[in-house]
Amino acid sequence: MAVADQSETGEGVNYLRALRIAFLLFIAIVSFIPFLWIMMSAFKLRTDIMSPTLSFFFSPTLSNFLDAFVEGDFGTYLRNSTIVGVGTVILCLVTGVPAAYAFSRFHVLGKKHLYFFVLTTRMAPAIAVALPLYIVFKNLYLLGSIPGVILAHATFTLALVIYLMKGLFDEVPREIDQAALVDGYSEWQTFLYVILPISRSSIVATGFLAFIFSWNEFLFALLLGGTDARTLPAAFPGLVTPLGTYWGQLCAAAFAVAIPVIILATFIQKYLVKGLTLGAVKG
């Protein structure tokens, strides 16, 4: 859309262009510096973090990471986070992908309400989902267990997976299914041996997105994970104590939470817009 400039000419355009570049750089800096500050603080000694003079230069240390992940329990939390994330993705893909295929290909009752259902799961306040789960899990002895947290995360990732995958299957031409059926494949075989392989990259992207959602989640993990299935985000409040805040360890934990997500997000940038708007806006 290079249409914006056409009515100006000569110097006016250059001036406007420079202004626009300066504005965008400013926005990028404002977005990035507060984040960078935390990532840098992860490598600072306590005295550097709490120094009243701002310094972008300091002698880096790994002591915060050692304190949190080796001396402290954050290694376990990191492991829990990974298991919960991977478990959530597997659960939602295994149950959600066939459902999405059915929604894409067959006349299934309730097809019209799928979008509404997905919207409601995305919109419900987290506490409105966490409280009932807390009550039910308490009676099923699932509180403080990793399967419990995985089930809780599936409340928002399953709908996301079904909806996104339905949209992606819709883009696969039906002639491919038809050809496979003509070749004597059953419907399940068509799905498993023909459709799944050609949808590989979209399934991976959807899985990454579901993983990010689970990895970042806080309230469910805090309430339902207890101490035994505590994930990294749920461990944050524990570092704010009446005796003081462990800023260094918090920043080290933040580093461990944020960096994998940023790396994953670069792989799926194309799917990000679609995933975050439930397919309403194409990326």
Add this chain to the structure above:
Amino acid sequence: MQTGVRKAPFKGYQWLWPALILIAVIELIPFIVMLVYSVRAINFLDISASGQFIGLDNYRQALNDPEFGSSIVTLSKVIVTALPIQFALGLVVALALTAHQTLRKYLLPIIIIPMIISPVVVGLIGSLNLNADFGLIGITLKQLGIVEKTILGDYNLALPAIVIIDIWQWTPFLILIFTAGLLSLPKEPYEAAYVDGASTWQVFVRVTLPLMQPIFLIALLLRFTDLFKIFDTIFIMTEGGPGSVTEVSNIYAYRVNFRFWNLGYGATLVTLLYIVSFLVCFAFVKIATLREDKR
């Protein structure tokens, strides 16, 4: 779109049952249990409230609860201030980004960092940067004389700080979808407008804004509901304090349930919040389908 769809109304269910069972277990049953709790007196800290049926008493109490009322006012303040700013800023940045392909390629991944990282990390970014003794923004504001001792602990500054952090966190979301939307607009209406001699501003108002309307609508809906849900960042930064100046409805509902363990009344509050978000959702889908019918 329906051509080639195999017709057999119930056949699809062999594909669906794993998902349906999962949904029943994690969404439907808990929802029913919550409704049951909301008409009972259940308080883990009070033996006399051990599950008696009390009809709609909890709902009556909620409607007359001044703390619940003020939490809704606080939430409204956050939504009413954050949403327009995010929207306008998001659109301006998106318009600038669409005009620069190179900058877009390199800056967009950086700009979206605040929204893809965990809200918990955003909360930490807020509380450390806003610390008036050693935070990047806190020290700066202190030197400028705007802040005296603390930001998040200040009765007048805490809520604006929460709003600013939300703007920082979520404007990138609007930038991202507005940019994607602007780039996907058809070219023809623009060419026609310029042939007719329209100015840049006229084109923006008469062509871009109307074409962007569906995207504005979905952006507004998603942002509204996410703001309605706001919890994590406030919980990490202030837990609703100082006093209760940043206590939005979700934080209040959390406190009733998991600090006071008043699960009966807490379930009622949560049900009410659920109903509101459901109604907004419903109204939106109605509006969206009405628009589609008109075309």
